[in-house]
Amino acid sequence: MFYLTAITLGLALGALCLGIFISLRIFNFPDITADGSYTLGGVITAVGLASGHSVIEVLILSIIGGMLAGTATGLIHTRMRLNSLLSGILVMTGLYSINLAILGRSNVTVPFDAASIFHGIEIFGQSIWNEFTTLLLVFCLMVGFLTYLLKTDFGLSMRAAGNNPVMARGFGVSADFIKVIGLAIANGFIAISGFLVVQLQGFADINMGVGIVILGLGAVIIGESIMNIFGCRKMWLRIAGVVIGSIVFRLVISLVLSAGVDPMWIKLLTALVVLIIVGLPGLIPSINKRIKLE
Amino acid sequence: MLKIQRLSKTFTTAGGEQFKALDKIDLEIPAGSFTVVIGGNGSGKSTLLNLIAGNLKCDEGKIILNNREIQKWPDYKRARFLSRIFQDPTAGTAPDLKIVENFRLAAIRAKRKGLGIGIDREFREQVRRALKKLDLGLENKIDQQVEQLSGGQRQAITLLMASWENPEILLMDEPTAALDPKSARLVMELADEIIRRNNITAFLVTHQMHEAKRFGDRLIQLERGKIVRDIGSERKKELDPLDMMKWFQQGFSI
Numbered sequence: 138m139f140y141l142t143a144i145t146l147g148l149a150l151g152a153l154c155l156g157i158f159i160s161l162r163i164f165n166f167p168d169i170t171a172d173g174s175y176t177l178g179g180v181i182t183a184v185g186l187a188s189g190h191s192v193i194e195v196l197i198l199s200i201i202g203g204m205l206a207g208t209a210t211g212l213i214h215t216r217m218r219l220n221s222l223l224s225g226i227l228v229m230t231g232l233y234s235i236n237l238a239i240l241g242r243s244n245v246t247v248p249f250d251a252a253s254i255f256h257g258i259e260i261f262g263q264s265i266w267n268e269f270t271t272l273l274l275v276f277c278l279m280v281g282f283l284t285y286l287l288k289t290d291f292g293l294s295m296r297a298a299g300n301n302p303v304m305a306r307g308f309g310v311s312a313d314f315i316k317v318i319g320l321a322i323a324n325g326f327i328a329i330s331g332f333l334v335v336q337l338q339g340f341a342d343i344n345m346g347v348g349i350v351i352l353g354l355g356a357v358i359i360g361e362s363i364m365n366i367f368g369c370r371k372m373w374l375r376i377a378g379v380v381i382g383s384i385v386f387r388l389v390i391s392l393v394l395s396a397g398v399d400p401m402w403i404k405l406l407t408a409l410v411v412l413i414i415v416g417l418p419g420l421i422p423s424i425n426k427r428i429k430l431e
Numbered sequence: 432m433l434k435i436q437r438l439s440k441t442f443t444t445a446g447g448e449q450f451k452a453l454d455k456i457d458l459e460i461p462a463g464s465f466t467v468v469i470g471g472n473g474s475g476k477s478t479l480l481n482l483i484a485g486n487l488k489c490d491e492g493k494i495i496l497n498n499r500e501i502q503k504w505p506d507y508k509r510a511r512f513l514s515r516i517f518q519d520p521t522a523g524t525a526p527d528l529k530i531v532e533n534f535r536l537a538a539i540r541a542k543r544k545g546l547g548i549g550i551d552r553e554f555r556e557q558v559r560r561a562l563k564k565l566d567l568g569l570e571n572k573i574d575q576q577v578e579q580l581s582g583g584q585r586q587a588i589t590l591l592m593a594s595w596e597n598p599e600i601l602l603m604d605e606p607t608a609a610l611d612p613k614s615a616r617l618v619m620e621l622a623d624e625i626i627r628r629n630n631i632t633a634f635l636v637t638h639q640m641h642e643a644k645r646f647g648d649r650l651i652q653l654e655r656g657k658i659v660r661d662i663g664s665e666r667k668k669e670l671d672p673l674d675m676m677k678w679f680q681q682g683f684s685i
Binding site for chain 2: 286288290291293296297300301303304305306307308309310
Protein backbone atom coordinates (compact mmCIF):
# COMPACT_ATOMS: atom_id res chain seq x y z
CA MET A 138 0.00 0.00 0.00
CA PHE A 139 2.80 2.30 0.99
CA TYR A 140 4.61 1.57 -2.24
CA LEU A 141 1.43 1.88 -4.27
CA THR A 142 1.00 5.46 -3.01
CA ALA A 143 4.53 6.26 -4.16
CA ILE A 144 3.99 4.58 -7.53
CA THR A 145 0.71 6.46 -8.03
CA LEU A 146 2.37 9.80 -7.29
CA GLY A 147 5.25 8.81 -9.56
CA LEU A 148 2.79 8.15 -12.39
CA ALA A 149 1.04 11.47 -11.81
CA LEU A 150 4.41 13.24 -11.97
CA GLY A 151 5.25 11.23 -15.10
CA ALA A 152 3.68 13.89 -17.32
CA LEU A 153 6.03 16.45 -15.79
CA CYS A 154 8.98 14.18 -16.50
CA LEU A 155 7.86 13.77 -20.14
CA GLY A 156 7.77 17.56 -20.40
CA ILE A 157 11.28 17.83 -19.00
CA PHE A 158 12.33 15.07 -21.40
CA ILE A 159 11.10 17.15 -24.35
CA SER A 160 12.81 20.38 -23.32
CA LEU A 161 16.00 18.84 -21.96
CA ARG A 162 16.60 15.88 -24.23
CA ILE A 163 15.14 17.09 -27.51
CA PHE A 164 16.11 20.75 -27.31
CA ASN A 165 18.98 20.64 -24.77
CA PHE A 166 17.01 23.31 -22.95
CA PRO A 167 17.04 23.12 -19.12
CA ASP A 168 13.58 24.62 -18.71
CA ILE A 169 12.96 26.03 -15.25
CA THR A 170 9.52 27.28 -16.33
CA ALA A 171 8.40 23.85 -15.06
CA ASP A 172 8.23 25.09 -11.44
CA GLY A 173 5.66 27.67 -12.48
CA SER A 174 3.73 25.79 -15.18
CA TYR A 175 3.28 22.74 -12.94
CA THR A 176 1.81 24.97 -10.23
CA LEU A 177 -0.26 26.78 -12.86
CA GLY A 178 -1.85 23.48 -13.94
CA GLY A 179 -2.48 22.72 -10.27
CA VAL A 180 -4.08 26.02 -9.32
CA ILE A 181 -6.29 26.12 -12.42
CA THR A 182 -7.47 22.63 -11.56
CA ALA A 183 -8.14 23.34 -7.87
CA VAL A 184 -9.97 26.60 -8.45
CA GLY A 185 -11.80 25.28 -11.51
CA LEU A 186 -13.05 22.12 -9.82
CA ALA A 187 -13.93 23.96 -6.60
CA SER A 188 -16.11 26.35 -8.61
CA GLY A 189 -17.96 23.49 -10.25
CA HIS A 190 -16.30 23.14 -13.65
CA SER A 191 -15.98 19.77 -15.32
CA VAL A 192 -12.80 17.72 -15.49
CA ILE A 193 -12.48 18.19 -19.25
CA GLU A 194 -12.82 21.98 -19.03
CA VAL A 195 -10.24 22.13 -16.29
CA LEU A 196 -7.88 19.82 -18.18
CA ILE A 197 -8.07 21.92 -21.34
CA LEU A 198 -7.53 25.15 -19.39
CA SER A 199 -4.55 23.66 -17.57
CA ILE A 200 -2.94 22.53 -20.81
CA ILE A 201 -3.53 25.92 -22.45
CA GLY A 202 -2.06 27.66 -19.39
CA GLY A 203 1.04 25.46 -19.48
CA MET A 204 1.46 25.93 -23.22
CA LEU A 205 1.23 29.71 -22.90
CA ALA A 206 3.91 29.64 -20.21
CA GLY A 207 6.16 27.54 -22.45
CA THR A 208 5.50 29.86 -25.39
CA ALA A 209 6.52 32.85 -23.26
CA THR A 210 9.80 31.20 -22.28
CA GLY A 211 10.42 30.14 -25.88
CA LEU A 212 9.78 33.62 -27.27
CA ILE A 213 11.98 35.30 -24.65
CA HIS A 214 14.75 32.85 -25.49
CA THR A 215 14.50 32.93 -29.29
CA ARG A 216 13.43 36.54 -29.90
CA MET A 217 15.31 38.41 -27.19
CA ARG A 218 18.22 35.95 -27.16
CA LEU A 219 18.21 35.51 -23.40
CA ASN A 220 19.87 32.28 -22.30
CA SER A 221 17.69 29.30 -21.51
CA LEU A 222 18.02 29.38 -17.71
CA LEU A 223 17.28 33.09 -17.45
CA SER A 224 14.27 32.86 -19.78
CA GLY A 225 12.81 30.09 -17.63
CA ILE A 226 13.51 31.87 -14.35
CA LEU A 227 11.81 35.04 -15.59
CA VAL A 228 8.62 33.25 -16.62
CA MET A 229 8.62 31.10 -13.49
CA THR A 230 8.93 34.19 -11.28
CA GLY A 231 6.16 35.97 -13.16
CA LEU A 232 3.95 32.91 -12.90
CA TYR A 233 4.17 32.99 -9.09
CA SER A 234 2.04 36.14 -9.04
CA ILE A 235 -0.34 34.78 -11.67
CA ASN A 236 -0.74 31.54 -9.73
CA LEU A 237 -1.37 33.44 -6.50
CA ALA A 238 -3.96 35.62 -8.26
CA ILE A 239 -5.79 32.53 -9.58
CA LEU A 240 -5.64 30.78 -6.22
CA GLY A 241 -6.66 33.90 -4.25
CA ARG A 242 -4.79 32.65 -1.17
CA SER A 243 -1.82 30.41 -0.52
CA ASN A 244 -3.76 27.15 -0.82
CA VAL A 245 -7.13 25.84 -1.92
CA THR A 246 -8.70 22.53 -0.97
CA VAL A 247 -10.77 20.79 -3.62
CA PRO A 248 -14.19 20.00 -2.08
CA PHE A 249 -14.88 16.29 -1.69
CA ASP A 250 -17.98 16.43 -3.91
CA ALA A 251 -16.24 18.27 -6.77
CA ALA A 252 -15.67 16.51 -10.10
CA SER A 253 -12.45 14.50 -10.40
CA ILE A 254 -10.71 12.45 -13.04
CA PHE A 255 -10.45 9.74 -10.39
CA HIS A 256 -14.24 9.36 -10.23
CA GLY A 257 -14.16 7.88 -13.72
CA ILE A 258 -12.91 4.44 -12.77
CA GLU A 259 -14.42 2.86 -9.66
CA ILE A 260 -13.96 -0.86 -10.03
CA PHE A 261 -11.93 -1.62 -6.94
CA GLY A 262 -12.98 -1.29 -3.33
CA GLN A 263 -9.92 0.70 -2.37
CA SER A 264 -9.67 4.10 -4.04
CA ILE A 265 -5.89 3.89 -4.40
CA TRP A 266 -6.27 1.01 -6.87
CA ASN A 267 -8.80 3.00 -8.88
CA GLU A 268 -6.43 5.96 -8.93
CA PHE A 269 -3.59 3.70 -9.98
CA THR A 270 -5.65 2.25 -12.85
CA THR A 271 -6.70 5.70 -14.04
CA LEU A 272 -3.13 6.94 -14.00
CA LEU A 273 -1.93 3.82 -15.81
CA LEU A 274 -4.39 4.65 -18.59
CA VAL A 275 -3.20 8.27 -18.65
CA PHE A 276 0.38 6.98 -18.78
CA CYS A 277 -0.38 4.78 -21.82
CA LEU A 278 -2.15 7.65 -23.59
CA MET A 279 0.67 10.10 -23.01
CA VAL A 280 3.48 7.72 -23.95
CA GLY A 281 1.54 6.73 -27.05
CA PHE A 282 0.87 10.34 -28.00
CA LEU A 283 4.46 11.48 -27.52
CA THR A 284 5.89 8.46 -29.35
CA TYR A 285 3.62 9.14 -32.29
CA LEU A 286 4.37 12.86 -32.27
CA LEU A 287 8.13 12.31 -32.35
CA LYS A 288 7.82 9.96 -35.32
CA THR A 289 5.80 12.36 -37.47
CA ASP A 290 7.46 14.71 -39.95
CA PHE A 291 6.87 17.48 -37.43
CA GLY A 292 8.47 15.42 -34.66
CA LEU A 293 11.48 14.62 -36.84
CA SER A 294 11.93 18.34 -37.49
CA MET A 295 11.74 18.97 -33.75
CA ARG A 296 14.37 16.34 -32.97
CA ALA A 297 16.66 17.54 -35.76
CA ALA A 298 16.31 21.16 -34.61
CA GLY A 299 17.49 20.17 -31.14
CA ASN A 300 20.13 17.75 -32.35
CA ASN A 301 21.75 19.81 -35.14
CA PRO A 302 20.11 23.24 -35.61
CA VAL A 303 22.32 24.19 -38.58
CA MET A 304 21.35 21.03 -40.41
CA ALA A 305 17.67 21.46 -39.53
CA ARG A 306 17.62 25.01 -40.90
CA GLY A 307 19.40 23.70 -43.96
CA PHE A 308 16.40 21.46 -44.56
CA GLY A 309 13.84 24.21 -44.20
CA VAL A 310 13.09 23.90 -40.48
CA SER A 311 12.75 27.19 -38.64
CA ALA A 312 14.71 26.04 -35.59
CA ASP A 313 13.56 29.00 -33.47
CA PHE A 314 9.88 28.59 -34.27
CA ILE A 315 9.90 24.88 -33.64
CA LYS A 316 11.71 25.41 -30.33
CA VAL A 317 8.88 27.68 -29.17
CA ILE A 318 6.31 25.06 -30.17
CA GLY A 319 8.36 22.36 -28.47
CA LEU A 320 8.56 24.29 -25.21
CA ALA A 321 4.81 24.94 -25.39
CA ILE A 322 4.15 21.20 -25.74
CA ALA A 323 6.63 20.43 -22.93
CA ASN A 324 4.92 22.83 -20.54
CA GLY A 325 1.51 21.54 -21.58
CA PHE A 326 2.64 18.11 -20.35
CA ILE A 327 4.02 19.66 -17.18
CA ALA A 328 0.70 21.39 -16.44
CA ILE A 329 -1.07 18.03 -16.84
CA SER A 330 1.01 16.79 -13.91
CA GLY A 331 -0.23 19.71 -11.81
CA PHE A 332 -3.77 18.80 -12.89
CA LEU A 333 -3.31 15.15 -11.83
CA VAL A 334 -1.46 15.74 -8.57
CA VAL A 335 -3.99 18.27 -7.28
CA GLN A 336 -6.82 15.78 -7.81
CA LEU A 337 -4.76 13.01 -6.23
CA GLN A 338 -3.94 15.06 -3.13
CA GLY A 339 -7.14 17.10 -2.98
CA PHE A 340 -5.51 20.52 -2.71
CA ALA A 341 -3.31 23.04 -4.51
CA ASP A 342 -0.59 25.01 -2.80
CA ILE A 343 1.23 28.04 -4.17
CA ASN A 344 4.56 26.37 -3.34
CA MET A 345 3.73 22.96 -4.78
CA GLY A 346 6.13 23.49 -7.69
CA VAL A 347 9.23 24.53 -5.79
CA GLY A 348 12.15 22.40 -6.96
CA ILE A 349 9.91 20.20 -9.10
CA VAL A 350 12.18 20.69 -12.11
CA ILE A 351 14.95 18.84 -10.27
CA LEU A 352 12.60 15.94 -9.71
CA GLY A 353 11.84 15.81 -13.41
CA LEU A 354 15.50 16.04 -14.30
CA GLY A 355 16.35 13.19 -11.92
CA ALA A 356 13.54 11.05 -13.30
CA VAL A 357 14.61 11.61 -16.92
CA ILE A 358 18.17 10.56 -16.11
CA ILE A 359 17.15 7.57 -13.97
CA GLY A 360 14.82 6.43 -16.72
CA GLU A 361 17.50 6.76 -19.39
CA SER A 362 19.99 4.88 -17.25
CA ILE A 363 17.56 2.02 -16.73
CA MET A 364 16.80 1.81 -20.44
CA ASN A 365 20.49 1.98 -21.36
CA ILE A 366 21.35 -0.81 -18.94
CA PHE A 367 18.75 -3.00 -20.64
CA GLY A 368 19.90 -1.79 -24.06
CA CYS A 369 16.48 -0.42 -25.03
CA ARG A 370 16.81 2.07 -27.86
CA LYS A 371 13.28 2.09 -29.22
CA MET A 372 11.60 5.47 -28.97
CA TRP A 373 8.52 4.31 -27.03
CA LEU A 374 10.67 2.48 -24.52
CA ARG A 375 12.84 5.55 -23.99
CA ILE A 376 9.69 7.61 -23.38
CA ALA A 377 8.10 5.02 -21.10
CA GLY A 378 11.43 4.82 -19.29
CA VAL A 379 11.12 8.47 -18.31
CA VAL A 380 7.87 7.75 -16.45
CA ILE A 381 9.42 4.64 -14.91
CA GLY A 382 12.26 6.89 -13.76
CA SER A 383 9.68 9.11 -12.10
CA ILE A 384 8.21 6.13 -10.24
CA VAL A 385 11.63 4.90 -9.13
CA PHE A 386 12.46 8.39 -7.88
CA ARG A 387 9.24 8.55 -5.79
CA LEU A 388 9.92 5.07 -4.40
CA VAL A 389 13.40 6.12 -3.27
CA ILE A 390 11.98 9.21 -1.57
CA SER A 391 9.25 7.15 0.12
CA LEU A 392 11.85 4.70 1.37
CA VAL A 393 13.90 7.52 2.82
CA LEU A 394 10.83 8.98 4.52
CA SER A 395 9.77 5.61 5.89
CA ALA A 396 13.22 5.21 7.38
CA GLY A 397 12.26 8.05 9.68
CA VAL A 398 13.92 11.02 7.98
CA ASP A 399 12.22 14.35 8.72
CA PRO A 400 10.30 15.56 5.59
CA MET A 401 12.09 18.87 6.08
CA TRP A 402 15.17 17.29 4.48
CA ILE A 403 13.35 16.01 1.38
CA LYS A 404 14.41 18.79 -0.99
CA LEU A 405 18.04 18.50 0.10
CA LEU A 406 17.92 14.74 -0.33
CA THR A 407 16.28 15.10 -3.76
CA ALA A 408 18.99 17.51 -4.85
CA LEU A 409 21.68 15.15 -3.54
CA VAL A 410 20.17 12.14 -5.30
CA VAL A 411 20.09 14.05 -8.60
CA LEU A 412 23.62 15.33 -8.02
CA ILE A 413 24.86 11.79 -7.48
CA ILE A 414 23.13 10.45 -10.59
CA VAL A 415 24.26 13.32 -12.79
CA GLY A 416 27.69 13.84 -11.27
CA LEU A 417 28.92 10.33 -10.59
CA PRO A 418 29.52 9.30 -14.21
CA GLY A 419 31.72 12.38 -14.60
CA LEU A 420 33.85 11.31 -11.64
CA ILE A 421 34.10 7.66 -12.63
CA PRO A 422 34.74 7.35 -16.38
CA SER A 423 33.93 3.62 -16.52
CA ILE A 424 30.29 4.33 -15.61
CA ASN A 425 30.17 6.99 -18.25
CA LYS A 426 30.76 4.43 -20.97
CA ARG A 427 27.83 2.43 -19.79
CA ILE A 428 25.40 5.25 -19.17
CA LYS A 429 25.67 7.90 -21.82
CA LEU A 430 24.94 11.33 -20.36
CA GLU A 431 25.71 14.79 -21.46
CA MET B 432 20.24 32.04 -63.30
CA LEU B 433 21.90 33.35 -60.14
CA LYS B 434 22.93 36.99 -60.16
CA ILE B 435 25.12 38.53 -57.52
CA GLN B 436 25.35 42.31 -57.58
CA ARG B 437 27.77 44.49 -55.60
CA LEU B 438 27.68 42.01 -52.74
CA SER B 439 29.64 43.22 -49.68
CA LYS B 440 30.26 42.00 -46.18
CA THR B 441 32.45 43.63 -43.55
CA PHE B 442 33.34 42.05 -40.24
CA THR B 443 34.50 43.92 -37.18
CA THR B 444 37.26 42.14 -35.29
CA ALA B 445 37.42 41.99 -31.50
CA GLY B 446 39.92 44.86 -31.60
CA GLY B 447 37.43 47.05 -33.44
CA GLU B 448 39.19 46.74 -36.81
CA GLN B 449 37.09 46.59 -39.96
CA PHE B 450 37.76 43.64 -42.21
CA LYS B 451 36.25 43.55 -45.70
CA ALA B 452 35.52 39.89 -46.32
CA LEU B 453 33.67 40.58 -49.56
CA ASP B 454 34.04 43.82 -51.49
CA LYS B 455 31.33 44.66 -54.05
CA ILE B 456 31.36 41.35 -55.90
CA ASP B 457 29.50 40.99 -59.20
CA LEU B 458 28.84 37.52 -60.56
CA GLU B 459 26.46 35.90 -63.04
CA ILE B 460 26.00 32.17 -62.77
CA PRO B 461 23.94 30.49 -65.53
CA ALA B 462 21.61 27.72 -64.43
CA GLY B 463 23.24 24.30 -64.43
CA SER B 464 26.81 25.55 -64.33
CA PHE B 465 29.40 24.24 -61.89
CA THR B 466 31.66 26.95 -60.45
CA VAL B 467 34.82 26.20 -58.50
CA VAL B 468 35.95 28.89 -56.06
CA ILE B 469 39.54 29.05 -54.85
CA GLY B 470 41.40 31.58 -52.75
CA GLY B 471 43.70 31.94 -49.77
CA ASN B 472 42.59 32.10 -46.14
CA GLY B 473 40.44 35.15 -45.55
CA SER B 474 39.92 35.68 -49.28
CA GLY B 475 36.13 35.66 -48.82
CA LYS B 476 35.16 32.32 -50.39
CA SER B 477 33.36 30.94 -47.34
CA THR B 478 31.72 34.32 -46.78
CA LEU B 479 30.40 34.19 -50.35
CA LEU B 480 28.86 30.77 -49.75
CA ASN B 481 27.45 31.82 -46.37
CA LEU B 482 25.82 34.87 -47.94
CA ILE B 483 24.24 32.80 -50.72
CA ALA B 484 22.98 30.24 -48.18
CA GLY B 485 21.71 32.89 -45.79
CA ASN B 486 23.83 31.90 -42.78
CA LEU B 487 25.18 35.44 -42.99
CA LYS B 488 23.38 38.60 -44.05
CA CYS B 489 25.09 40.94 -46.51
CA ASP B 490 25.79 44.63 -45.74
CA GLU B 491 24.86 45.71 -49.24
CA GLY B 492 24.22 44.28 -52.67
CA LYS B 493 21.74 41.82 -54.09
CA ILE B 494 21.43 38.10 -54.58
CA ILE B 495 18.91 37.36 -57.33
CA LEU B 496 17.85 33.80 -58.07
CA ASN B 497 15.54 33.43 -61.07
CA ASN B 498 14.25 36.99 -60.64
CA ARG B 499 13.66 36.60 -56.89
CA GLU B 500 15.70 38.83 -54.60
CA ILE B 501 16.68 36.49 -51.79
CA GLN B 502 19.37 38.37 -49.88
CA LYS B 503 17.01 39.13 -46.99
CA TRP B 504 15.45 35.66 -46.74
CA PRO B 505 16.31 33.59 -43.66
CA ASP B 506 18.42 30.49 -44.27
CA TYR B 507 15.60 28.00 -43.57
CA LYS B 508 13.45 29.65 -46.24
CA ARG B 509 16.22 29.49 -48.83
CA ALA B 510 16.60 25.80 -47.96
CA ARG B 511 13.59 25.07 -50.18
CA PHE B 512 15.75 25.42 -53.26
CA LEU B 513 19.27 25.45 -51.86
CA SER B 514 21.40 22.64 -50.42
CA ARG B 515 24.67 22.85 -48.54
CA ILE B 516 27.53 20.55 -47.76
CA PHE B 517 30.04 21.58 -45.12
CA GLN B 518 33.67 20.77 -44.54
CA ASP B 519 32.77 19.10 -41.25
CA PRO B 520 31.24 15.73 -42.19
CA THR B 521 29.13 15.80 -39.00
CA ALA B 522 27.50 19.14 -39.84
CA GLY B 523 25.07 17.94 -42.49
CA THR B 524 23.26 15.21 -40.59
CA ALA B 525 21.48 14.87 -37.24
CA PRO B 526 23.63 12.33 -35.32
CA ASP B 527 20.95 11.00 -32.94
CA LEU B 528 18.46 10.37 -35.73
CA LYS B 529 18.42 7.20 -37.79
CA ILE B 530 19.72 7.21 -41.37
CA VAL B 531 16.18 6.85 -42.70
CA GLU B 532 14.95 9.70 -40.46
CA ASN B 533 17.67 11.99 -41.81
CA PHE B 534 16.57 11.16 -45.34
CA ARG B 535 12.96 11.91 -44.45
CA LEU B 536 13.97 15.43 -43.41
CA ALA B 537 15.71 15.82 -46.76
CA ALA B 538 12.61 14.60 -48.59
CA ILE B 539 10.37 17.21 -46.92
CA ARG B 540 12.79 20.13 -47.24
CA ALA B 541 10.34 22.13 -49.32
CA LYS B 542 7.17 20.77 -47.76
CA ARG B 543 5.12 21.40 -44.63
CA LYS B 544 6.35 19.42 -41.65
CA GLY B 545 2.99 17.85 -40.85
CA LEU B 546 1.59 15.52 -38.25
CA GLY B 547 1.62 12.43 -40.43
CA ILE B 548 4.21 9.67 -40.32
CA GLY B 549 6.15 9.98 -43.55
CA ILE B 550 8.46 7.01 -43.16
CA ASP B 551 6.48 4.18 -44.69
CA ARG B 552 7.53 0.99 -46.42
CA GLU B 553 7.81 2.70 -49.78
CA PHE B 554 10.01 5.48 -48.46
CA ARG B 555 12.30 3.02 -46.70
CA GLU B 556 12.65 1.11 -49.97
CA GLN B 557 13.50 4.34 -51.80
CA VAL B 558 16.24 5.15 -49.26
CA ARG B 559 17.60 1.59 -49.48
CA ARG B 560 17.78 1.83 -53.27
CA ALA B 561 19.57 5.17 -53.16
CA LEU B 562 22.07 3.89 -50.58
CA LYS B 563 22.75 0.73 -52.56
CA LYS B 564 24.18 2.83 -55.37
CA LEU B 565 26.79 4.18 -52.94
CA ASP B 566 28.09 0.64 -52.50
CA LEU B 567 29.07 1.29 -48.88
CA GLY B 568 26.82 -1.43 -47.44
CA LEU B 569 24.59 1.20 -45.83
CA GLU B 570 21.39 -0.11 -47.41
CA ASN B 571 21.04 -2.64 -44.59
CA LYS B 572 21.67 -0.09 -41.85
CA ILE B 573 18.95 2.47 -42.44
CA ASP B 574 17.71 2.11 -38.86
CA GLN B 575 21.13 2.85 -37.44
CA GLN B 576 21.86 6.22 -35.88
CA VAL B 577 23.99 8.39 -38.13
CA GLU B 578 26.35 8.97 -35.20
CA GLN B 579 27.74 5.46 -35.66
CA LEU B 580 28.94 6.09 -39.22
CA SER B 581 32.39 7.18 -40.39
CA GLY B 582 33.10 10.69 -41.68
CA GLY B 583 33.22 9.50 -45.31
CA GLN B 584 29.92 7.65 -44.93
CA ARG B 585 28.30 10.68 -43.32
CA GLN B 586 29.52 13.01 -46.06
CA ALA B 587 28.25 10.62 -48.75
CA ILE B 588 24.86 10.53 -47.00
CA THR B 589 24.87 14.32 -46.66
CA LEU B 590 25.42 14.54 -50.41
CA LEU B 591 22.60 12.12 -51.20
CA MET B 592 20.32 14.05 -48.84
CA ALA B 593 21.34 17.38 -50.34
CA SER B 594 20.31 16.18 -53.79
CA TRP B 595 17.25 14.14 -52.73
CA GLU B 596 14.74 16.76 -53.83
CA ASN B 597 16.58 18.33 -56.74
CA PRO B 598 17.83 21.66 -55.36
CA GLU B 599 18.34 24.58 -57.70
CA ILE B 600 21.65 25.38 -56.05
CA LEU B 601 24.20 23.15 -54.34
CA LEU B 602 26.89 24.81 -52.22
CA MET B 603 29.92 22.74 -51.24
CA ASP B 604 32.41 24.22 -48.80
CA GLU B 605 35.55 22.07 -48.89
CA PRO B 606 33.46 18.90 -48.65
CA THR B 607 36.47 16.58 -48.81
CA ALA B 608 38.95 18.44 -46.60
CA ALA B 609 38.25 16.26 -43.56
CA LEU B 610 38.14 12.94 -45.43
CA ASP B 611 40.73 10.31 -46.29
CA PRO B 612 41.76 10.26 -49.99
CA LYS B 613 39.57 7.29 -50.89
CA SER B 614 36.40 8.77 -49.32
CA ALA B 615 37.28 12.16 -50.79
CA ARG B 616 37.37 10.70 -54.30
CA LEU B 617 34.10 8.83 -53.75
CA VAL B 618 32.33 11.94 -52.45
CA MET B 619 33.57 14.22 -55.25
CA GLU B 620 32.77 11.76 -58.03
CA LEU B 621 29.31 11.21 -56.58
CA ALA B 622 28.80 14.97 -56.31
CA ASP B 623 29.89 15.52 -59.90
CA GLU B 624 27.59 12.80 -61.18
CA ILE B 625 24.59 14.13 -59.24
CA ILE B 626 25.25 17.71 -60.38
CA ARG B 627 25.56 16.69 -64.05
CA ARG B 628 22.62 14.31 -64.05
CA ASN B 629 20.21 16.75 -62.42
CA ASN B 630 21.57 19.91 -64.01
CA ILE B 631 22.11 21.58 -60.62
CA THR B 632 23.79 24.98 -60.31
CA ALA B 633 26.77 24.14 -58.10
CA PHE B 634 29.54 25.90 -56.20
CA LEU B 635 32.62 24.13 -54.91
CA VAL B 636 35.06 25.84 -52.57
CA THR B 637 38.28 23.89 -52.44
CA HIS B 638 41.93 24.06 -51.40
CA GLN B 639 42.84 21.09 -53.58
CA MET B 640 44.16 22.27 -56.94
CA HIS B 641 43.64 18.88 -58.60
CA GLU B 642 39.95 19.08 -57.60
CA ALA B 643 39.75 22.63 -58.89
CA LYS B 644 41.11 21.56 -62.24
CA ARG B 645 39.19 18.32 -62.59
CA PHE B 646 35.71 19.41 -61.54
CA GLY B 647 33.45 22.23 -62.66
CA ASP B 648 33.27 24.33 -65.81
CA ARG B 649 34.38 27.66 -64.40
CA LEU B 650 37.10 28.69 -61.96
CA ILE B 651 37.00 31.82 -59.81
CA GLN B 652 39.80 33.00 -57.60
CA LEU B 653 39.01 35.35 -54.74
CA GLU B 654 41.61 37.46 -52.99
CA ARG B 655 40.82 40.01 -50.26
CA GLY B 656 37.15 39.97 -51.05
CA LYS B 657 37.50 40.56 -54.77
CA ILE B 658 37.44 38.30 -57.82
CA VAL B 659 40.96 38.28 -59.22
CA ARG B 660 40.61 35.44 -61.74
CA ASP B 661 37.61 34.16 -63.68
CA ILE B 662 38.47 31.29 -66.02
CA GLY B 663 35.99 29.61 -68.36
CA SER B 664 35.61 25.99 -69.25
CA GLU B 665 38.04 25.86 -72.23
CA ARG B 666 40.99 27.58 -70.58
CA LYS B 667 40.37 25.72 -67.33
CA LYS B 668 41.12 22.38 -69.00
CA GLU B 669 44.60 23.59 -69.92
CA LEU B 670 45.54 24.67 -66.42
CA ASP B 671 48.40 22.96 -64.63
CA PRO B 672 47.85 22.46 -60.89
CA LEU B 673 51.52 23.29 -60.30
CA ASP B 674 51.13 26.64 -62.03
CA MET B 675 47.92 27.31 -60.14
CA MET B 676 49.85 26.92 -56.89
CA LYS B 677 51.94 29.91 -57.86
CA TRP B 678 48.81 32.07 -57.77
CA PHE B 679 49.01 31.84 -54.03
CA GLN B 680 51.78 32.72 -51.68
CA GLN B 681 51.25 29.84 -49.29
CA GLY B 682 49.04 27.21 -47.79
CA PHE B 683 47.93 25.22 -50.81
CA SER B 684 48.37 21.64 -51.83
CA ILE B 685 48.00 19.90 -55.14
